[in-house]
Amino acid sequence: MAIRLDGKVASLNIKEQLKKEFLSLDRKACLAIIHFNDLASASYLKGRIKLAEELNVEIKEIAIKEDSRQEEIISLIKSLNDDKSVDGIMIDRPLPKKYDENYVLSFINEKKDVDGYTYNNLGRLLTNSACYPSATPKAAIRLLEYYNIDVSSKDVLVIGRSVNVGKPLALMLLNKNATVTIAHSKTKNIKEKCQKADIIFLAVGKANFLKSEDVNENSIIIDIGINYDENNKLVGDASKLCYEIVKMYSPVPGGVGVMTNIVLMENLLMAYKNNE
Numbered sequence: 001m002a003i004r005l006d007g008k009v010a011s012l013n014i015k016e017q018l019k020k021e022f023l024s025l026d027r028k029a030c031l032a033i034i035h036f037n038d039l040a041s042a043s044y045l046k047g048r049i050k051l052a053e054e055l056n057v058e059i060k061e062i063a064i065k066e067d068s069r070q071e072e073i074i075s076l077i078k079s080l081n082d083d084k085s086v087d088g089i090m091i092d093r094p095l096p097k098k099y100d101e102n103y104v105l106s107f108i109n110e111k112k113d114v115d116g117y118t119y120n121n122l123g124r125l126l127t128n129s130a131c132y133p134s135a136t137p138k139a140a141i142r143l144l145e146y147y148n149i150d151v152s153s154k155d156v157l158v159i160g161r162s163v164n165v166g167k168p169l170a171l172m173l174l175n176k177n178a179t180v181t182i183a184h185s186k187t188k189n190i191k192e193k194c195q196k197a198d199i200i201f202l203a204v205g206k207a208n209f210l211k212s213e214d215v216n217e218n219s220i221i222i223d224i225g226i227n228y229d230e231n232n233k234l235v236g237d238a239s240k241l242c243y244e245i246v247k248m249y250s251p252v253p254g255g256v257g258v259m260t261n262i263v264l265m266e267n268l269l270m271a272y273k274n275n276e
């Protein structure tokens, strides 16, 4: 029977420790979240606000109006950079297409960059130096760590190469001595690569992308995908039939997604301390 890598169980442990640390601070740590009022943002926001309440963290939620100009978002970021009561800043990605995402994100003060977007934080990841790790890829790693799964010397396959998830995840795994293959939409023979990999990380964004015939009894699946099926039910990138075959899997929901918000709060704590 496959082992379920449960994000809720893993996050409980970290949450208790974090709560103690946030409660011991001189003032409440504050995370500013800029979002664009869409459905996905609303569901992420709900989870973050709930967690923030549990951890004694303040959330400053800022919804951007549909007709806002890029310069307005940049000046908002600058004012949050200067605001001493704000410790961390995050913007829900992807930004609407009319904005130049990389340009806008580059205005975040790197010391408040709790989701590791800025060029400096990405560069530090590249050089394996201390940085704010991007929350989603770090969450996948934290889940493995909780279950004592060592990636060193393992053949890992990361499917997806976005700056948001796939690329930083591949770098984090490389920094932990995994042998990393990155696959994307132009990659040949992905099914064979899945069969050969010790651990498959899915960051594609397509329900049922990974099928039962792509895995075997030694496979470990870490599913980062967030999709909605025809019944509007949240599902990952792996077909649930894979769960009956593999050695271990992280479910969706209840896997990496739960850990992502926890990592964000870990980064916020780090930012609070760095900004003191």
Ligand code: NAP
Residues within 6 Å of the ligand: 136, 159, 160, 161, 162, 163, 164, 165, 166, 183, 184, 185, 186, 187, 190, 202, 203, 204, 205, 206, 224, 225, 226, 227, 256, 257, 260
């Ligand atoms: P993205 O920017 O759309 O990237 C998707 C990646 O998948 C791209 O690199 C793309 O390749 C690759 N891909 C698409 N079709 C493929 C195919 N047929 N074969 C192989 N590769 C293929 O998405 P993202 O922002 O990285 O997010 C990935 C998934 O993670 C989404 O479902 C997203 O909702 C989810 N996510 C989850 C969390 C969380 O907290 N759990 C957080 C963020 C994102 P190309 O580069 O060649 O186009």
